[in-house]
Amino acid sequence: MPKVSIIIPIYNVEKYLDRCVQSVINQTLQDIEIILVDDESPDGCPQMCDEYARKDNRVKVVHKKNAGLGFARNSGLEVATGEYVTFLDSDDFVDKDTYRQIYENILKNELEICYFTYCRYLNESTIIHESQLGDEKLYIGKDQTERFMLDMVGKVHNNPESEYHIMSVCFGVYKTDIIKRNNVKFVSEREIASEDLIFHVDLLPHITRIGYVPKEFYYYYVNTGSISFTYSDAKYNSYIKLIETIKGKLSERYDAEKYEPHYYTQVLRVYKMLFRFESINKASFLCRRKRISALCKDKRIAGIYDKKIKGCFSRADRLLINCMKHNLCLIIMTLYTIAAKKYVLKRIFTKKR
Numbered sequence: 289m290p291k292v293s294i295i296i297p298i299y300n301v302e303k304y305l306d307r308c309v310q311s312v313i314n315q316t317l318q319d320i321e322i323i324l325v326d327d328e329s330p331d332g333c334p335q336m337c338d339e340y341a342r343k344d345n346r347v348k349v350v351h352k353k354n355a356g357l358g359f360a361r362n363s364g365l366e367v368a369t370g371e372y373v374t375f376l377d378s379d380d381f382v383d384k385d386t387y388r389q390i391y392e393n394i395l396k397n398e399l400e401i402c403y404f405t406y407c408r409y410l411n412e413s414t415i416i417h418e419s420q421l422g423d424e425k426l427y428i429g430k431d432q433t434e435r436f437m438l439d440m441v442g443k444v445h446n447n448p449e450s451e452y453h454i455m456s457v458c459f460g461v462y463k464t465d466i467i468k469r470n471n472v473k474f475v476s477e478r479e480i481a482s483e484d485l486i487f488h489v490d491l492l493p494h495i496t497r498i499g500y501v502p503k504e505f506y507y508y509y510v511n512t513g514s515i516s517f518t519y520s521d522a523k524y525n526s527y528i529k530l531i532e533t534i535k536g537k538l539s540e541r542y543d544a545e546k547y548e549p550h551y552y553t554q555v556l557r558v559y560k561m562l563f564r565f566e567s568i569n570k571a572s573f574l575c576r577r578k579r580i581s582a583l584c585k586d587k588r589i590a591g592i593y594d595k596k597i598k599g600c601f602s603r604a605d606r607l608l609i610n611c612m613k614h615n616l617c618l619i620i621m622t623l624y625t626i627a628a629k630k631y632v633l634k635r636i637f638t639k640k641r
Contacts, residue, residue: 290321290346292387292461293370296378297360298324302331304379304509309340311381311507313347317388322347323364328354333378358474358483361457365467374461379509380409386505390461393501397426400463402499405454406506421502428497437492438546440485441534442553445602450550455485459506462491470494480533481526485554489537524565527558531588549600552592556605559583559612560624567624577617584612584620 294312298305312322324337324347334351341347350363361375372394376382386404394402408416427436436453444450466472472491477483534554538547566579583589591597593613598606611619 290370291317291319291372291391293321293323293364293368293373293464294376294387295323295325295361295364295368295373296376297327297357297364298333298337298378299327299329299354299357299360300331300333301329301378302333302336305333305336308376308378308381309336311384312376313340313344314384315382315387316385317391320346320387321368321370323350323368324348325350325352325360325364327352327356327360356476356478358476361474365464365473368464370464372461373464373467375457377458380458381507381509383505383507387461389503390501390505393499394461397499398497399426399499400466400495400497401460402501403454403460404501404503404505406456406459406508407504409507409509415507417504421504422500424502425500426498427500430496433492433495433498436498437488438538438542438550440488440492441538441547442550442557444549444553444600445605446600447549455482455488457484457487466494467491475533477526478522479526479529481523481530481558485530486533486537489534493541524562527562528588531555531558548591548597552597553600555589555592556601556609559589560608563620563624564627567621567627577621580617580620581615584615584617 296308296312301308309322309324312320322340322344324340326334326337326349328351337347337349337351341349348367350367352360352363364375365373372391374387390402390404393399405418405421407418410416427433435449436451439451440453440455443452470491472487472494475483475486480486531551531554535551538551541547562583563580566576566583569576569579571579589612592609598609601609608620608623
């Protein structure tokens with residue numbers, strides 16, 4: 289049994305694929321399984337995948353009908369035989385010592401999941417590092433892993449014990465048996481945004497031992513035409529579906545008093561993105577104003593106006609919430625038009641995630 293299975297979904301990344309695959313082929317941890325999932329890529333990637341498999345018997349290739357990132361990961365999970373499993377996006381890459389160090393930490397602390405962090409890669413001479421990596425941490429027992437999951441949904445500003453956790457599955461190594469035994473799968477990102485968060489909300493209730501290693505092992509590269517950057521009505525609907533799905537799952541497990549501060553932090557995150565998206569929408573001013581007004585009046589966000597919930601947020605967020613509550617669309621549009629322009633420029637010129 290391989291120690292770690294590395295699942296790499298592949299679609300239209302011929303330019304970046306070799307950089308990604310070579311970073312895992314050359315891992316210092318040699319006892320690994322590399323699963324390349326060709327999601328019906330229209331370029332030369334399918335042939336490249338077959339060539340990697342021909343040269344290295346650790347490489348498995350799955351050719352499948354196009355269905356998106358989430359379902360491609362599920363196809364990889366179906367054939368994964370490693371003791372642990374992780375995920376790598378095909379335009380990114382990892383440090384050659386990533387999985388050796390993480391696996392050793394897993395063994396040392398008897399972990400079911402071990403997380404690490406990332407840096408932003410522009411080119412060989414420009415790498416943007418995280419300013420605060422934090423300390424190495426362990427979360428042992430149901431109480432701590434439950435809090436970890438709720439904090440991943442949303443960090444509560446007025447709770448000093450609440451922590452921010454990155455939700456990407458690419459920054460974690462997971463016990464394969466727990467995923468398969470509990471039938472945890474990815475949803476389609478075409479239907480529900482932030483499929484990684486849904487995956488964690490389903491998986492983490494079954495976890496009792498989590499570790500975090502404060503090292504930037506993952507090199508994250510973004511091109512502005514990627515699925516995480518573009519916006520459409522379908523993506524708008526996928527964000528609405530996200531908050532509905534998260535609420536449904538949390539309300540089945542927890543009392544409202546426990547989950548709502550975390551949940552509404554996630555809701556505000558989503559609505560901030562929607563405000564930004566609507567601000568750069570090519571529709572008329574009146575149409576954009578109408579859509580932003582509808583967002584402010586949306587029943588799904590009504591709970592955020594509750595005094596107790598609003599008190600969980602930072603001062604800046606409370607000001608935004610007041611603008612939303614009183615439907616001050618012009619102020620919101622002005623703020624987010626400025627913010628959106630800065631955001632787009634930042635994404636184009638620094639490729640920030």
